[in-house]
Amino acid sequence: MSKKGKLHTYTRSHMGPAGIRTPFTIGFIELPEGIKLFSLLTQCEPWDKVLAVGMEMEMVIETIREDEEGNEIVGYKFRPSVGESS
């Protein structure tokens, strides 16, 4: 699957599961394959100035959360594209 897509929608969540520090930002990314992928968003502060529906996003690998024993769980997130603009 593509690692780039467009931001379909986003929100700032002030509540969530144990292990993710609030507030955090989430969204649906529209991939070129026609799939909407739920993802945490990162490197997008201040989120309400930086983010916009339709903007280009790219995947990064980062810590998603901590489990009950304090281990870091690593996975994908999306950030506004910083690579060559398309």
Next chain:
Amino acid sequence: MRAVAIAGIGGMRFGKYVDRSLRALGEEVCIKAIRDAGMTPRDIQVAYVGNLAQWEWGQGLLIGHYVLREIGLTKIPITRVENGCATGSNAFHEAWYRVATGACDIALAFGVEQMTVASSEKILNVFTGRQHAERGGDMGNSAPGLFGLLARRHMEEFGTTREQMAMVAVKNRQYGSLNPEAQLTQAVTVEEVLKDRMICDPLTLPQCCPRGDGAAAVVLVAGKMARKYTPIPISVAASVQVSGTYPDDRSYTFFDTDVRAAEAAYKMAGLGPEDIDLAEVHDCFSVAEIVHYEDLGFCRKGEGGRFIEEGHSGIGGKTPVNTSGGLLSKGHVIGATGISQIIELVRQLRGQAGRRQVENARVALQHNGGGFIHTDTASCFIHILRK
């Protein structure tokens, strides 16, 4: 299918009942509904109970049997159903089906839930289904999150405003203040709603339904014998259940399940959205009600924000919605929610809604969405009731 009518209703105020058992809550409303239908428990031939979970310790067993045994109702088929947030509506639908097919003449449907006994974290874990990776609970997904995402896209595409969403909470809390069975009874203003604690942008606390404890019950009878039990039988003109297909090839601004269920329900009743005098819809979050106006055909796509702003969904408007105060005032007492919506509509159609009464109400629609997978509700129930 033969005609089916509602002959009895039994409601109670939703709230916090940690000192009462799940069984006691169910028992209270079942007795009320059976008495309201002028029956005794022995008249009931089949029963369906909606109960999503026994939140403190997980999945309990046989709740329907425990409740009904208390009122001397044994021997008959008793079945618990679960269908996410539409669990109560599913119980009603099954009871309707038994009578509509002629398998029996008198059925009881009730829902019961006790959520305040569990911690918020436990409830979040059940809701987000941490065992199902595709639901994204471990990655920060939640019910308020999904509706915050829906709201943002709706604002972007249609210009829906924060104020319009806040107006849904204001309207529903105003009606909740007139409903003795509502949990939250204090009216709020747009300014208060907007200034309150942010949950998932743009949804502040009063735009998110509270949880609660409570129960609700109805008695259904074959249409031909309804007048024996009630002076004002309320017929079930449509009872529809659909499940999600989770399409990706569309914008996240509506519920595909809503649209398909509404189409099937209008067809079954031989009616259209213009015939609906009032509705109870699943306002788990303020934005959800705006989207349901559109999905159910009360207004055109994208015009839901204006529909509330121009007063069309208020009492005296084109299609009054959630005169009970909705989930935003009553709380979402999951197993009981769908049946509680039906009770409000029966009261309205009987002319017993007091200060919330919609004049000349003859046709009413109930809508209840259940659960969430990806970008759609997993199930959707619509019932159309008629005086």
